[in-house]
Each structure stands twice: as structure tokens, then as C-alpha cells.
Amino acid sequence: MDLLIGTGNAGKLHEYEELLAGLPVRLLGLKDVGLGDMEVAEDATTLEENASLKVQAYSQASGLITLADDTGLFVDALGGEPGVYPARYGGPGLSSQQRRQKLLAALDGRVEAERSARFICVIALANPRTGRTETVRGVCEGRIALAESDGGSGFGYDAVFIPQGYDITWAHVPLAAKNAISHRGQAARLIIPMVRSLIEG
Ligand code: IMP
Helix, strand or coil: CCEEECCCCCCHHHHHHHHCCCCCCCCCCCHCCCCCCCCCCCCCCHHHHHHHHHHHHHHHHCCCCCEEEEEEEEEEHHHCCCCCHHHCCCCCCHHHHHHHHHHHCCCCCCHHHHHHEEEEEEEEEEECCCCEEEEEEHHHHHHHECCCCCCCCCCCCCHHHCCCCCCCCCCHHHHHHHHHHHHHHHHHHHHHCCCCCCCCC
């Protein structure tokens, strides 16, 4: 059985390969089903609505059971910014590193205790046969580092996010440990039984 992950982001697809390893499915990314160029307008104001918009578009276009997620990054000292559109933070055309630098600049002068933040991930699951969509949500608390960490791995804001209980950024936390506590990991564990009942039903 194939399960489409509605992402073109190789880092995210790799995380899902680990997270869903126990499911009897073959994971496909958008490029694998010829949808690598498909744009879905994510113009809603909640993570649930945006994840649902994406998953419905991709499952209808592919005819496959599909997962799609939408993640927000909420920094308390910035009134909840970057919010539901972290990939757009700082304006159009910036690289991920430039967005990280914008975030650090916005928190300039704030001490560690004032840098609390959380990632929230909503995963939506769509059944193309019924058109039915379900969503789950995972949250990971942490803080924004004082500076970007060098080297390491990951994507997006990994090099500036320190999860609760750690003093290193996610860029330096091994993927298995990240998945055990991350917003996406928590949401994935909630969606696994729902995927299982869809493919078995
Ligand atoms: P998306 O909605 O999952 O595409 O996430 C939006 C943006 O949030 C991404 O472009 C990343 O910049 C950021 N993001 C999402 N998940 C993570 C993560 O696990 N680590 C770092 N950044 C993330």
C-alpha cells in the first residue's frame, strides 16, 4: 500500500520515513507521483485549515491516501510570531538562514528566560475515496538560541531552536531523539493508528 507524504522537502520526508517505519506502507513524496510542482494556496489562518487544504489537494490529485502537515513557530516575546507561516517570516525571497537571522535580530537583547517558543505541528490525513480528512496536533516547547549553531543537520529553524530539556539546538540532536520529542513526532504518533485503520479498512 502506498502512502503519499504531501511534501517536497527532503528533510521532512526523511523524518517521516523514521516516524512511520512501523507502518506496512511505501512512503512516496510529491516528486515520486509527479506532483513536485503542484502549488497549493495555503491562505487560511489556522494550521488545521492549511494542513487540510494541502492534504485534500494532494490526495485528490494522486488518488492516494495522503498525509500533509503544517507547522507554526510561536515565540512568546514576539507576540507569537513567526506564527502559522514560519516559511514566510521576514518577507519573500529569503533563504532559511536569512529567516533565522531575522528571528535572532528580532530577539536581540532578550536573555534566555525571555526566548521561550514552541513548534506546533498539525498533520492531516485524507482518504481520497471518501474525501474525509482528519487532523491531529503535536506541540514541542523550547527556546530560541542566542546565536545560530554551526554545523549539524536539519532544516528550517533547527539551528536556532533548543528543545526543552536540552542545551543544544535541534541541528545537533540526533534524528531519533528529535523525533521522540518533536512537534511532528508527537503528531505522527497520534496519526499512526488512524492510518492503520484506513489501510486495513
Ligand atoms: P511546514 O508548514 O511544515 O512546511 O513548516 C513551515 C516552516 O516551519 C518550514 O519551512 C520550516 O522553516 C519550519 N519548520 C517546520 N518544522 C520544522 C522543524 O522540525 N525544524 C525547524 N524548522 C521547522
